[in-house]
Amino acid sequence: MQASPPMSLHDALAHALGADRLNTDPAFAEAQAGDWSDAPRCAPPLVILPRTPEEVARALAVLAQYRQPLVVQGGLTGLAGAATPQPGEVALSLARLTAxxxxxxxxxxxxxxxxxxxxxxxxxxxxxxxxxxxxxxxxxxxxxxxxxxxxxxxxxxxxxxxxxxxxxxxxxxxxxxxxxxxxxxxxxxxxxxxxxxxxxxxxxxxxxxxxxxxxxxxKPAAAQTALCALGSFDAAAQLLKALRMRLPALSSFELMWDDFMVAAGEVAKLKPPFSTRYPVYALVETLGDAGDDAQQALEAALGDALEHGTIDDVIVAQSLEQAKQLWAARESVGELLAATRPHAAFDVGVPMDEMERLVATLRARLEARFAAQRHLFFGHLGDGNLHLLSGPYEAGTDLLEVEALVYEAVRDAGGCISAEHGIGVVKQAFLGLTRSEPELDLMRKIKQLVDPAGILNGRRVVPDRDTSG
Amino acid sequence: MQASPPMSLHDALAHALGADRLNTDPAFAEAQAGDWSDAPRCAPPLVILPRTPEEVARALAVLAQYRQPLVVQGGLTGLAGAATPQPGEVALSLARLTAxxxxxxxxxxxxxxxxxxxxxxxxxxxxxxxxxxxxxxxxxxxxxxxxxxxxxxxxxxxxxxxxxxxxxxxxxxxxxxxxxxxxxxxxxxxxxxxxxxxxxxxxxxxxxxxxxxxxxxxKPAAAQTALCALGSFDAAAQLLKALRMRLPALSSFELMWDDFMVAAGEVAKLKPPFSTRYPVYALVETLGDAGDDAQQALEAALGDALEHGTIDDVIVAQSLEQAKQLWAARESVGELLAATRPHAAFDVGVPMDEMERLVATLRARLEARFAAQRHLFFGHLGDGNLHLLSGPYEAGTDLLEVEALVYEAVRDAGGCISAEHGIGVVKQAFLGLTRSEPELDLMRKIKQLVDPAGILNGRRVVPDRDTSG
The missing domain is CATH 3.30.465.10 (Uridine Diphospho-n-acetylenolpyruvylglucosamine Reductase; domain 3)
Incomplete structure (x- = not known):
């Protein structure tokens, strides 16, 4: 066994980095106590704020010597709790590395x-x-x-x-x-x-x-934006393929189901975009030249889609102001999240040819089991990325049942439980649904290889091996 | 220690896969003895030809049990010898997995x-x-x-x-x-x-x-192709940026220096594309719609570049046949390789803002040291990928000196020794020039983690730790 290091951890870090890199102010710690997720907040006893990449490495060497667990923090906007401190962890913030x-x-x-x-x-x-x-x-x-x-x-x-x-x-x-x-x-x-x-x-x-x-x-000179009204998911998939072929500048294709559009209109007080309602809507954007070419290309492609019956109606923005209006429903997600608390919010991956069926399955199961709640679907169609917002539930509801219902259907559809938000601490229990045991095993071995003491962002992402069996 | 398995390796494989998955025909082995690189050929004593992915896994399990080294083989078109058998290795071919x-x-x-x-x-x-x-x-x-x-x-x-x-x-x-x-x-x-x-x-x-x-x-409906004559590397970089902005359908931007163009013209018996010679040429391709829009967009962008003096001359293909002619010099690399044997051929990565200086440095050093040889430069400008063909050298020349000269200059330019061909067995000696010891160390540890006996494509890519010092 190794003798205890002669200095306290705080003194060793101050010696290695300078005392002004260490912050133990409780008010500051409170600000660093969690990210945007619902993971329980926990103020770290110490926040280390290196000023250079080299200081980060030096701080890690000291922490390793003391076997001191730590959490790495960036902008604290994560939605899975990966940057939320766990009891016993100090925080290492990269906020000063801005060059x-x-x-x-x-x-x-x-x-x-x-x-x-x-x-x-x-x-x-x-x-x-x-x-x-x-x-x-x-x-x-x-x-x-x-x-x-x-x-x-x-x-x-x-x-x-x-x-x-x-x-x-x-x-x-x-x-x-x-x-x-x-x-x-x-x-x-x-x-x-x-x-x-x-x-x-x-x-x-x-x-x-x-x-x-x-x-x-x-840098593209201008964005071209349109909102399309569609009769079915299938029509949306056809439109996406046609636009990808015609418009190499296509940069966004955001799908919103009608109930999402209605709910977004309510919370953000938006005028309905069309005079009637449609099953789904696609928000389309290209990033191209400032001249008329890009705008004409989008209008021509959408005109053909209208003529072929792929889309039922369309609004092409003629100004920046109008483009902003078309994005308004899609950008109201923050307000929708706030208005439906407590909620269960999902960010799942699902192959495009399974997406329509998955939405129908989830809608039916959720409406049967949780009839008092809204279940709103939207997503990035081209990426196979589906978002679902389900709520509001009664205060204090354990949402595990909602999560299990959704994630099991996602697994059955060949999808994944997180498309872009990550696992962090909030989805660990479900990771094994869409990653196999050999995968989890190799992840654990790699973690063990580079962090044998398990001090860096430990207890996150990959669950510990189940020893209950 | 474990007792020897009771069966021979051949019998164990035949038992696990079926005897018709095993080929020991010397003529077939000779065909599997190497890839397209100059790595010494070596006929494997046994070629395993699984018919399903599951059979691959079963074959590997048997080989692991016998600690039998093996090489994995695909189409054998590699240029670094990764699929060339080494003495003592059996071959595992994936050629039958074609579904x-x-x-x-x-x-x-x-x-x-x-x-x-x-x-x-x-x-x-x-x-x-x-x-x-x-x-x-x-x-x-x-x-x-x-x-x-x-x-x-x-x-x-x-x-x-x-x-x-x-x-x-x-x-x-x-x-x-x-x-x-x-x-x-x-x-x-x-x-x-x-x-x-x-x-x-x-x-x-x-x-x-x-x-x-x-x-x-x-599927794009048509390709649009042009060959541009340029006064300098800098003009080519400016053209690339302008075209990337104007033409989201831009798919190729191949740079050829004048001496490459001349040499390609000789071996492939091509008419010079322009009436005079220019320092560099850029072959440009977009993949777009079949209508006139894509062709007009390319012509408009190149017309502006001509007007602004970025390019000195340009040929825009008006037919598939003409497009093929414009690609002919770039596609003559196979003939050039054959005509310059023995040669040293390079595929290096170099940041775009270092490329012009690197080409000048290499040209000067190579011409000073190897005056009797041709040193031909071409590459994929947008990818930071430079190719160099240097030869012909006298039969039996050890080309290590040429390689060391080139790779050291590449290292000094912040580049890498292989952009797309890989390391295999032929570039191992130089890998440490552009990957650091901590990187090589982690690569070795990961290899050790998944292949502790070192039987799968061993003695490739990452050199063994230098124990000489």
Whole structure:
């Protein structure tokens, strides 16, 4: 056995980083006590705020020496509790790592520190004629390191991919403080195992992402937006295929079922977009040139779809203001969530050819069992990503039964229990429904390999082996 | 210690799979003795030819029990020797796993066995109005499992990504025969470590890919092609950025330096495309609609570039035949390779803002040291992927000096030693130039974790730890 280190943990960290990197203020700790999920909040006794990637590695080395459990924190906008401290954990915040370290304005790549806020990066690269296409509601608070750790998605994945497709290189500090510098800047790199992929989407359980090399796109001059009214899910699927073929600039295809549209209209006080109601609606966006070409291309494609009977009605935005109105229902999700508390909210993946049946199955089962609640469906059709908001339930209801009902149907449809929100602490109990035991076993072994003491974001994502049997 | 198994390996395999899955014919073995690289050929004493993914797993379990080293073989078109047998290895061929198992014609995904030939998949999905965009010269022989194991690239990565971006799901048999079934079918899936990523690009060292779920695109109706003459590398970079912004359908941007164009013209007996010579040429392709829109969009964008002086001259193909002529120089690489033997051929990654300087550095150093040889540069500009063909050298020349000269300059430019061909057995000595010791260490540990006996594609990709120091 090893003798106890001579200093307290606090003193060792202060010695390694400087005392001004440590914050034990209870008010600050309270602000760091949880993310946007419903996971129980827990104020950390200490928040470490390194100023450089190198300081992150040094902090980890000290924490490893003391076998001190820790949670990594970015913008705290997660929806699965991965960044919510658990009892006994100190917090390591990346909020001070906000530098853009390099910007290749010829090739369109940028090297950034992990704590930069998504919207801040978007703004800074747009000033140079480039575009970072990942976009999500939390853009004003979420950080790029967190976007990578959760493989963030959002509304433009259809054209530009998830965060994984944006990442050319990563620098990661392992739980023992070893730095893996993988700051590759080219699209193609086939030189052994692509280790950075391990850390993307692992929700901070394998290492702390400290730097990223991101791939940019040339800045589109304008967005073209339309809202389509459709007679069936099948028509929506046909429309998506036709538009993908005709419009390579297609960037969003958001599906909303009628009851979602009605509920969104109520909470956000919106005028119904069409004079009658339709079974489903598709919100379509292309990102293209500022001239008339892109607008005409969208109008021509939708005109043909109307003529062929794929769509029943359509509104094409003629101004930024009108585009905003068309997005209003889809963007009212925050208000809908607030209005339906307590609720169960889902973010599941389901293959497109199973989606219609799954929605029908879930609707029937939920309405039979929970008749007093609303069950609202919407999603990113092209990504196989379905959202469901079910509520409001009575205060204090245990929502496990709702979750089990939904996740079991998702499993039966060949889907996954989380498309873009992650597992964190709130979905661990269900992970085994859509990941097999050999997969969970290999995940545990990899975790054990890089973090044998289990101190980094422990008790998250992969459940411990079931020893009850 | 364990007692020797009672049967011979051959008998055990015959018992597990059936004797008709085993081939020991020397003529067949000779055909399986190597890939397209210059790695020394070695005929395997036994070739195992499973008929199903399940048989692959069963074969691996038997081989693991006997601690029998093996090499996994696909279409044998690799350029790094990863599929070339090493002494003592038996071969496991996936050539009989050719079924398309499922095809979602609504969402555009396909579930296939690993041995299907790339061109065969392309043809079959196009018949249903879909498109598999990965494309490379070896399309008529290479297999999808091999494309995944090497993270294949090619000419359309600019728009459609590498093989990694095409893969939604994988099934992998681990070296002990355990099956990891990760046949996800949605774009978004954030449910723990994305284990399939480990196997993509690992060149078969961690497991045998047996099934793949692939993402398709709607089939473009037509290609639009142009060849641009440019005054400088910088002009080419400007053109790429302008076209990426204007033309979301841009799928290829192939750069060729003048000496490459001259040499290609000689070996393939081509008429020079322009009446004068220019420093560099860019071959541009969009994949779009069959109507005039896509052609007009390309012509308008190139017309503007001509007017602004970004390009000096341009030929826009007006027919399929003319498009083929414009591609002829770029497609003559096979003939160029044959005409320059013995040669050193390179496939390196280099950030775009370093590419011009790297080409100048390499040209100067190579011409100074190897004045009698040709040094021809071409590449996929948008992917940061530079190819170099240097030769012919005298028969029997040890080309290590050429390789060291090139790879050291690539390292200094922040690049990587292989963009799309992989490491295999032929580039192991140089891997440490552009991957750090902590990276190599973690790769070795992961290999050890899944293949403790080191029997699957051993002695490849990651060099053994240097014990000389």
């Amino acid at each position: 853009i370290e390099a910007f290749d304005t010829v090739g369109g790549t940028v090297t950034v520190q992990a704590g930069i806020v998504l919207e801040s990066l978007q703004t800074q690269v747009e000033a140079a004629g480039w575009f970072f296409p990942l976009d999500l509601g939390a853009r004003g608070s979420c950080q790029l390191g967190g976007n990578a750790a959760t493989n963030a998605g959002g509304n433009r994945v259809l054209r530009f991919g998830t965060m994984r497709e944006r990442i050319l290189g990563l620098e990661v500090a392992l739980p023992d403080g070893t730095v893996l510098s993988m700051l590759n800047r080219t699209t193609k790199n086939t030189t052994g195992i692509d280790l950075k992929q391990l850390f993307i989407g692992a929700e901070g359980t394998l290492g702390v992402i400290t730097r990223l090399v991101l791939k940019l796109e040339p | 398309i198992e499922a095809f979602d014609t609504v969402g555009g995904t396909v579930t296939v066995q690993a041995g299907i030939v790339l061109e065969s998949l392309q043809t079959q999905v196009e018949a249903a109005g879909w498109f598999f965009p990965l494309d490379l010269g070896a399309r008529g022989s290479c297999q999808l499992g091999g494309n995944a194991a090497t993270n294949a690239g090619g000419n359309r990565v600019l728009r459609f990504g590498t093989m990694r971006e095409r893969i939604l799901g994988l099934e992998v048999a681990l070296p002990d025969g355990t099956v990891l079934s990760m046949l996800n079918r949605t774009t978004k899936n954030t449910t723990g470590i994305d284990l399939k990523q480990l196997f993509i690009g690992a060149e078969g060292t961690l497991g045998v890919i047996t099934r793949l779920v692939l993402k398709l695109e709607p």
